[in-house]
Amino acid sequence: VRRARLLDGVDVVDVSTAFAGPYAGKLLADLGARVIHVETGDRLDIMRGYPPFGAPEGPDRSGSFASINRNKLGITLNLKTAGGRDVMARLVCRADVLLENYTPRVLPSLGFPWEHLARLNPRLVYCTMPGFGSSGPHRDYRSYGPTLEGQSGLAFMTGYEGEPPLRMGCSYPDMVGGVTAAFAIVAALRRRARTGRGALIEVPQQQAAAALTGIAVVQWTLTGRESGRAGNAHPWFVPHGVYRCAGDDHWVAVVVRDDAAWTRLAPLLGLGPMTHAARCARRDEIDAALGRFAAAEDRDALARRLQALGIEAYPVRTALELARDAHLAARRFIEPIDHPTLGPRAYAGPPWRLAGIDTAPHTPAPRLGEHTEGVLAALGYTPAEIAQLRTEGALR
Amino acid sequence: VDRAVSDLERPLAGLRVLDLTRELRGAYCGRLLAEFGADVVLVEPLDGNPWRAVGPFADDTPHPERSLFFLHYYAGRKSVALDVGCAEGRAVLEALARGSDVLLHDLTPARATALGLDWAALAAAHPRLVIAAVTAFGETGPERELPGGDLIATAAGGLMALTGDPARAPLRPGGDQGEHITALHAALAIVAAVVDGDAGAPAARVDISAQEAVASVLENAMEFALFEDRAVARQNGRHPISWPGRVFPCRDGFVVISCGSAPQARACFTLVGDQATAADPVLDDRDVRRAHADQLEARLIARFADWDAEALFHAGQGLGIPIGLVHSARSLTEDPQLASYGFIRSVTHPEAGSYLDVGSPFRVDGRQPALGPAPALAAHTAEVLTAAGLDADARECLRRQGVIQ
Numbered sequence: 001v002r003r004a005r006l007l008d009g010v011d012v013v014d015v016s017t018a019f020a021g022p023y024a025g026k027l028l029a030d031l032g033a034r035v036i037h038v039e040t041g042d043r044l045d046i047m048r049g050y051p052p053f054g055a056p057e058g059p060d061r062s063g064s065f066a067s068i069n070r071n072k073l074g075i076t077l078n079l080k081t082a083g084g085r086d087v088m089a090r091l092v093c094r095a096d097v098l099l100e101n102y103t104p105r106v107l108p109s110l111g112f113p114w115e116h117l118a119r120l121n122p123r124l125v126y127c128t129m130p131g132f133g134s135s136g137p138h139r140d141y142r143s144y145g146p147t148l149e150g151q152s153g154l155a156f157m158t159g160y161e162g163e164p165p166l167r168m169g170c171s172y173p174d175m176v177g178g179v180t181a182a183f184a185i186v187a188a189l190r191r192r193a194r195t196g197r198g199a200l201i202e203v204p205q206q207q208a209a210a211a212l213t214g215i216a217v218v219q220w221t222l223t224g225r226e227s228g229r230a231g232n233a234h235p236w237f238v239p240h241g242v243y244r245c246a247g248d249d250h251w252v253a254v255v256v257r258d259d260a261a262w263t264r265l266a267p268l269l270g271l272g273p274m275t276h277a278a279r280c281a282r283r284d285e286i287d288a289a290l291g292r293f294a295a296a297e298d299r300d301a302l303a304r305r306l307q308a309l310g311i312e313a314y315p316v317r318t319a320l321e322l323a324r325d326a327h328l329a330a331r332r333f334i335e336p337i338d339h340p341t342l343g344p345r346a347y348a349g350p351p352w353r354l355a356g357i358d359t360a361p362h363t364p365a366p367r368l369g370e371h372t373e374g375v376l377a378a379l380g381y382t383p384a385e386i387a388q389l390r391t392e393g394a395l396r
Numbered sequence: 397v398d399r400a401v402s403d404l405e406r407p408l409a410g411l412r413v414l415d416l417t418r419e420l421r422g423a424y425c426g427r428l429l430a431e432f433g434a435d436v437v438l439v440e441p442l443d444g445n446p447w448r449a450v451g452p453f454a455d456d457t458p459h460p461e462r463s464l465f466f467l468h469y470y471a472g473r474k475s476v477a478l479d480v481g482c483a484e485g486r487a488v489l490e491a492l493a494r495g496s497d498v499l500l501h502d503l504t505p506a507r508a509t510a511l512g513l514d515w516a517a518l519a520a521a522h523p524r525l526v527i528a529a530v531t532a533f534g535e536t537g538p539e540r541e542l543p544g545g546d547l548i549a550t551a552a553g554g555l556m557a558l559t560g561d562p563a564r565a566p567l568r569p570g571g572d573q574g575e576h577i578t579a580l581h582a583a584l585a586i587v588a589a590v591v592d593g594d595a596g597a598p599a600a601r602v603d604i605s606a607q608e609a610v611a612s613v614l615e616n617a618m619e620f621a622l623f624e625d626r627a628v629a630r631q632n633g634r635h636p637i638s639w640p641g642r643v644f645p646c647r648d649g650f651v652v653i654s655c656g657s658a659p660q661a662r663a664c665f666t667l668v669g670d671q672a673t674a675a676d677p678v679l680d681d682r683d684v685r686r687a688h689a690d691q692l693e694a695r696l697i698a699r700f701a702d703w704d705a706e707a708l709f710h711a712g713q714g715l716g717i718p719i720g721l722v723h724s725a726r727s728l729t730e731d732p733q734l735a736s737y738g739f740i741r742s743v744t745h746p747e748a749g750s751y752l753d754v755g756s757p758f759r760v761d762g763r764q765p766a767l768g769p770a771p772a773l774a775a776h777t778a779e780v781l782t783a784a785g786l787d788a789d790a791r792e793c794l795r796r797q798g799v800i801q
Contacts, residue, residue, distance in 0.1 A: 006585075006588040006591070006597075006600070007588055007591070008592075027581075027584060031584075050637070051620070052619050052626075063616070063623040064616040064619050067616075132733050135736065135737075136732070136736035136737060137733055137736060141713045142713060142717070142718040142719075143718060143720065144638075144656065145615075146641055146652060146654035146720075147653065147654050147720030148720060150643065150722040151720035151731075153724065153725060153727075154569065154570065154573070155652060156570070156722050156723060156724045156725075157569075157570025157571050158559070159633075160560070160564070164645055164650060165633075165643050165650055165652075165722050166559070166560065166632070166633035167642060168555070168559045168569045169557075169558025169560075169614075169615075170555065170614050170615035171615050171635070171654075172573065172613060175577070175613035176576075176577065179577070179580040179584060180580060180757055183428065183580060183587065184407075186584060186591055187408055188407050190587060190591050191405070191406075191407040191408075191409070193594045194410070194594075199761055200759075200761050200762065201759070202762075204757060204759075206733065207739050207757035208757040210739065211754050211755070212576045213571050213725065213728070213754055214468065214571040214572050214576070215465055215468045215571075216571060216728075217728060217729060217740065217752050217754050218467055218468050218751055218752070218753050219452060219464050220725035221729075221751040221752045222454040222455065223454070223456055223464075225452075226724050226726065227570065227571065227725060229570070231567065232547065232565065232567060232568045234547075235452055236450050236451045240547060242547075242565050242568075251551075255545065255547050257545070307542060312543055312545070313548075314542065314544060314551050314552045316551045316557050317551065317552055317553070317554055317557060318554060318557040318617075318627040319557070319558070319617035319618050319628065320620075320625070320626065321554075322553075322554050322621065323621040323625075327539040327607075328608070328611075330536065330537040330538060331536055331537040331605070331608070333605075333608050345622065345623060346622045348608075348612065348618045348622065349608065350581070350608075351578070351608035351609040351612050352582075352605075352608075353534065353536065353602075353603040354585065354589065354600045354602055355600060355603070356598050356600050356601060357589070357592070357600045
């Protein structure tokens with residue numbers, strides 16, 4: 001999938017680090033925005049040290065960093081120096097979007113409170129994504145994606161029946177915060193197109209994840225029941241689960257959402273017609289029958305057989321299988337990008353296809369400070385001024 | 397007057413969305429657009445959107461206006477009841493589409509064709525219409541016709557294989573996350589297409605795959621597959637890299653800790669008064685810490701048994717430990733940080749009564765977007781059809797033919 005040019009001409013200054021903020025920047029870059037990732041060499045973005053690695057050493061070896069920062073330009077800037085802050089001010093003056101995920105006090109302490117940013121550029125869409133919020137009793141508390149799984153209510157709902165809560169297999173709130181912020185930013189750009197005014201957008205990451213608890217809060221207030229751990233069982237649909245097949249850790253997911261689908265599945269299990277209420281009452285029996293039915297079967301063949309009967313079924317795939325998947329290959333979900341340090345490597349995403357939209361090839365993630373000189377030159381700095389800033393330590 | 401001004405301030409004010417969704421991913425996408433001020437019209441079959449028949453129900457009383465799924469996911473819409481299975485109904489649908497900026501659906505290509513909408517003619521007549529399909533597997537590729545909701549999306553997208561105990565069944569994360577993450581990416585792409593349309597560019601056909609949206613948020617599991625040809629195994633809730641990085645039981649509940657550095661890991665032991673472990677060099681290196689996870693975690697679990705979650709949370713944060721409470725729905729509604737933002741939203745619904753729901757995670761210029769309740773079936777048929785140019789006589793005729801309700 002090539003890079004879309006929907007956001008052609010949108011300039012984004014991305015001073016975020018780690019996962020959530022850079023994921024927002026990645027999505028905007030994939031949509032065609034010109035995203036400048038501002039880093040500091042004094043304290044490397046932790047993603048530059050995050051596995052997997054595609055080179056033995058150095059700040060440009062991380063595949064995770066390369067994936068989440070593709071299509072961006074990268075500069076290094078020390079905002080603790082006057083020269084660094086001058087560059088930042090010039091960047092902000094020309095930007096459409098400023099994206100950051102510092103704790104709430106950081107940017108104001110560096111001389112960039114919102115009021116100042118809005119004075120520099122009244123058309124600026126400024127997006128801040130604090131963990132808990134820029135205000136409130138927990139504003140100075142630390143959060144990472146995994147802790148927000150708990151703090152948002154998501155971990156409480158994930159786990160085996162009757163057992164403690166479990167984290168998911170990824171730091172889901174990080175990506176949730178990123179895509180939520182990117183959505184809010186483009187929505188604010190639409191308002192700006194209408195009104196000419198920028199916006200102050202705040203996306204507290206705890207809230208971005210808590211917004212995804214589905215019906216849990218409604219259910220608590222309207223039925224008095226919590227949405228606790230239930231394995232793969234669904235509060236309504238039966239059967240709804242994964243069933244072990246022949247092979248190493250091979251499972252097939254099967255769902256019946258209506259009586260018609262049950263009528264097609266039941267004969268395979270040696271069971272008869274059942275209403276929804278009957279299926280709920282006999283859930284364990286149905287799960288056991290499905291388990292016996294699937295146990296000796298080839299996972300992929302079984303999924304195809306059930307699909308052909310109009311029953312929702314699919315193999316439980318690993319990421320490694322997705323990397324080799326024929327359907328995703330036909331959709332060109334995974335495509336190579338040539339990176340000067342990492343070489344040609346395959347990268348996944350984004351999850352959209354946009355017919356009728358201009359596209360461009362992806363560009364590799366920036367090496368540390370790769371575009372500092374070019375970006376500063378475009379901001380009007382002369383080579384002598386850039387050399388002076390470098391001497392002062394402003395471009396570290 | 398204040399209301400009108402604030403409506404104009406909403407980012408998507410004036411955006412007209414025709415919502416034909418039947419899956420939660422499409423439904424949540426419509427909710428996101430409505431939260432930002434879009435005018436979202438839901439077209440339902442005459443007997444109602446299928447989620448109206450899905451429980452649980454308010455007060456456990458089955459009723460089409462009491463489905464918790466419908467109340468949550470279809471909040472903020474207008475409802476039109478229309479039989480799109482007949483020529484007259486399709487003509488009404490096309491009239492509604494002509495007055496829209498976005499047509500949002502979750503039909504597979506064959507089902508979209510079977511609907512009988514002339515998509516090419518629609519696009520030609522309305523070149524700025526963004527047509528967005530939010531499907532399980534996308535609109536192209538050999539598996540494009542496979543149906544599926546959240547379980548299928550999370551199985552197909554690699555998230556279940558990463559979640560749970562490696563010795564037991566892969567787990568679906570709670571609360572339809574495959575549907576939510578697809579809806580968020582869809583809403584982003586749709587609004588980006590609209591912004592581009594504002595600039596005069598031709599509109600897009602937006603094709604979103606739930607499988608791909610899930611595969612896009614696996615942290616770095618795709619990168620391990622693509623860089624090292626390696627599958628990341630399920631870790632039974634442990635973070636694959638950070639340690640400690642898991643849910644811990646304590647006296648009255650659970651906390652979750654995720655330490656990214658040696659000082660943070662040491663602080664966990666300082667917190668519970670285990671100075672010997674806090675000073676142990678085993679904590680110095682990330683990989684060494686994790687290799688000793690079982691014995692180190694056992695020490696923490698033994699001491700946490702004397703702590704209440706709330707006390708652990710505040711004391712841990714005081715030492716700079718990234719620690720979070722494991723909130724239930726009830727404790728979410730009591731969280732002082734969320735309360736300070738007014739995040740939990742109070743909803744009044746004529747049939748279901750008053751209840752709480754999660755609110756919007758956005759503040760635009762300091763304000764939380766508003767969102768109306770889910771509509772009663774067909775509550776806005778007359779209003780919406782009138783706006784589309786169908787007068788009272790035309791509507792009555794359609795009603796007698798059983799095309800609208």
